[in-house]
Amino acid sequence: MSQTCEVxxxxxxxxxxxxxxxxxxxxxxxxxxRDHQDGDTYVRxxxxxxxxxxRARKAMRAHRREHPRAPAPSGDLSEAARTRMIEKRAAERVQAAKKARAAVRMEVEARVQLWADEVRAHRTHDPEQSILAGLHTTVPRRRTRKATYAFRxxxxxxxHVRVVIVPSVNDRLQEEAEWTAEVEAPDDALLDDSLPRDDDTDDGAAEASEEETEARQPSFRERRQNKRDHRRQQIKSTNGAVL
Structure with missing residues (x-):
């Protein structure tokens, strides 16, 4: 069952x-x-x-309290069974130590969705307002990292808006959680009719990239190769040599 709270x-x-x-x-x-319809609202x-x-040491002390060292195996156990028990306990301590050290610097990712009245909203990006890839970062101990998301x-x-997040810590998925909120309808003047669409900006970017390609100066390697070719042509025309 997923955790639920308010924004x-x-x-x-x-x-x-x-x-x-x-x-x-x-x-x-x-x-x-590109798929914007009249009346759509952008939420961030x-x-x-x-x-x-x-800390790793404190986490290991807590692990030892929860899993106290068991007495040495005794009885009619064979040597192989006694060895397997000892190796199992050692492996558990090693895994606990790795987990404690890894938690000091978390590799955190998040799968984020927004639902509005049981309709899944479309995620959008806005590089000019620093709305980019989302939460995909390293979080050291006692630190906080932030990321901005936007949806149409x-x-x-x-x-009734629900933000559903499934975080991942060190490549291990956590349980799903959601935050609920009620967003006030924006003013009609929030979205100006003069705002360009993504398809218009893509055409403009394509035209700009073509102009930049035409105006691009040759690289150092290209200039050096051009000089070599020119020098060979000079030698060939002067001496009649075939190079």
Missing amino acids: GEWLAFDGGLEVLVEDLEPFAPTHLD FTVCARNTSP VPADSLD
Whole structure:
């Protein structure tokens, strides 16, 4: 069963990771999506990931308290069985130590979705407003990292918004969690009719790239090769040699 809370509250996951969703609000993108329809609303929010894991030594002390060292095997066990038990206990301690050390610097990723009235919103990006790849970073112990997400919500679907996040810590998926909120309808002037669409910007970028390619200066290797070819042509025309 997934964890549920309201926007602005922290949720704790296994291993010392805590996640927060905040600042959920409508905004005006730099460019409208290609599939933008009249009445669609653009919503953005911030996802914060905080590493609250203890130090590795403290985590190992807690592990030893929960898993006290068992007495040496005795009885009618064979030598092979006694060896397997000892190796199993040693492997458990090694795995616990690796987990404690890895938690000090978490590799955190997040799969983020936004649902509005049971309709999945379309994620959008806006590099000019620092809305890019999302949360994919290293979080040291006692530090917090943030990422901004943006989604295009269909018209009249802001009454019940759910942000669903499935975090991953050191390549291990955590349980699903969701944050609920009610977003106020934005003012009609938020989205100006003059905002360009992505397809228009793509055409402009293509034209700009073609102009840049035409105006591009030859590289150092190209200039050097051109000089060699020119020198060979001079020698060939002067001496009649075939090079």
